[in-house]
Amino acid sequence: MSSAELIAGILWLALTAYAVLAGADFGGGVWDLFARGPRAADQRKAVAEAMGPVWEANHVWLIFMITGLFTAFPTAFGVLSLALFLPFTIALIGIVFRGASFAFRAHGRDAVGPLSPWGVIFGVASVITPFFLGTAVAAVASGSIHAPNAQFAGSFLDGWTTPLAIVMGLFALSMCAYLAATYLMVENEREPALLADFRSRAIAAALASGVLALLAFAISAIEAPALMQALLGRGLPLFVLALLNGPLALWAVWRSRPRIARIAVAGQVVLVLWAWAVGQWPYLVPPDLTIAATAAPAATLSAMLVVITIGGLLLVPSLWLLFRVFKTGRTEASG
């Protein structure tokens, strides 16, 4: 494996971490927006408590991915920044509103209640951001971004305004909601009423994402044969695993087994992302940009691997500490 491929793999891991962790934070915003019933306030509180200590760290995976992409694959970054200017800009605005509104609400709760404008903005931004990031993914995965000779040649609407992209944007949104609902089931294992609330939300999100996934697959047969071939070619083993894992996840949710459900739903996100990654290997942005052709010079890649190793040695134990303190053993009195 070349160092370019190794770094591409690491960046894909970062994307996976962002999807599984920050994705759930966006999903939390969705359930905040759609908090209903007699326990709406408790649902919002559960979302805020789950996100509070970790959302900023989860968000940094995106920064890591962006900086890693422009360092290791500068031409691909240049092309993506042009081709996806509009969906990225919209998602960026969503990211700003989501983060700021969450912080405004969390740190000024007494005056800025859940029904304040910032509360609504938090929910709406949590819906918009994953949707547009999903459409951007669709543009890449469907091979719609053309860059012969590493120069972007296309329109600013290519790939992310298609029916496939809209379905994949909704799929991304529903997976975020699904992740959040199952994580919130785990966080509220000892609160039967809230557990039931989030169980029914998880089931709804599971069904929605299942239907959207099948729909996306069907549309790609017509609209994006390259993606279809990628999933049925090299990506097939992972794709089959995803098809088997999906019902397992739903079963775990249905039977109220939060801990199994959490692993299975996160696993579903991992399988889908890696079926796509492996399927389009060795392309970074099909059909024109391969990993090797867009890579930075070798000296940069080696230096980056050194930075990633040192940074990783600091990062992994710190992350472990964060999740150990806040995400395990919620028996202790949390005042």
Place this chain on the structure above:
Amino acid sequence: MDNTTLARATMGTSLGFHIVFAVLGVGMPLLMSVAEGLALWRHDKSWLELARRWSRAFGVLFAVGAVSGTVLSFELGLLWPRFMAFSGGIFGLPFSAEGFAFFLEAIFLGLYLYGWNRLSPLQHWLTSIPIALSGAASAVFVVMANAWMNTPAGFTLGPGGQLAQVDPVAAALNPSTATEDPHMVVSAYVVTGFVVAAVYAAGMLRGRNDVFHRRGLALGMTMAAIAIVLAGITGDSSARFIYGAQPAKFAAMEGIYQTESGAPIHLGGIPDDTQQRVLFAIEIPKALSFLATFDPNAVVRGLNTFPAADRPSPLLVHLSFDGMVGLGLFIGFMAALFWLLAIRRRSLPTHRRLLLGLVLAGPASVVAMEAGWFVTEFGRQPWIVYGIMRTSQAVTTAPALGLTFAIFIVIYLGLAITTARLLLMLAARNREAGKANVSPVTSSHE
């Protein structure tokens, strides 16, 4: 307006907004760490309460800094795709390192903000140390990348202008790094110190003279006084470095149109391109040559030796530079006065006029820091990578930049107003808690 102007306006606004939160992200954790450390060491609850109050405010400030920093990392590509396609592989390394520093800062801040009841007092204090260190490290790494844009190094170009060889470590440690990095890092402490001091000075002017105000003012002014001296020293070495490395920027800073030996310093004044001189300025003969080289007759290269298309705007750069230096001298004077009076009285000085001056020094330090960035950025124009790539060659061809610019202006205004209102509300809540003489809410978000 063309895309270059709009992209520059958008990037400049984003940077100017983010930098305020970024410098507080460097300085506030150190203040919190010192206050909490003193609380542990002296078994003193009011130091602890001060650290808690700061941490609540910092929770908001850090979040706004994090999202506005995300905007910048995206905008590098969204606004300047050709610049990033060319430069990413050369100067991206410090950004990757910055990613890890940001990670550590966010992780330990999560532990710090939400861990008051879950960690022992000592453990809790220990989490503040990585926040302070990684905050400073972030600044060091990011400014390395900016320094590279001023003095690009660590690569060779082939005959067709394509990248031939790259040494990313040499790029990160480019010549400007040694002067620009220290100046920015100490400036972050300057701004934090003076802004914190200004907040408490304002409270004291309104008759609030409790232990939090006295200690907040003292700690803020300690940081401010140490840092402003260092800012002067590092700023001086930075300016002398620019004399050799970026002569066009240097000439614009001082409004030197014609090459001359024994060049004067222009204090203030309006550089006039048509008359090729600085109008209404106070001139100090030979001072510039002396300050730049310690030789009063040294030659300073004039702006008109550069092709017209390669000149930065002396109006913007000179006024920004004099604004930075002037305000820097003012806040330095305030710090000196404060500590002289404090030493003579052997207690904190509370004269109304002095406090009023300190209230002004807070915003003045922010404006000085922004003006310093204006010098760096306007002074590098028309280049995005000095001498290698023009800003106009780097810009995106994307549509709707005007709309994007307008949207971000509205967003930043909204964030600024809401942040200010929220901080005022937190302060009011602290006062209520103090008045009621009950122990304030320990962790409103557990």
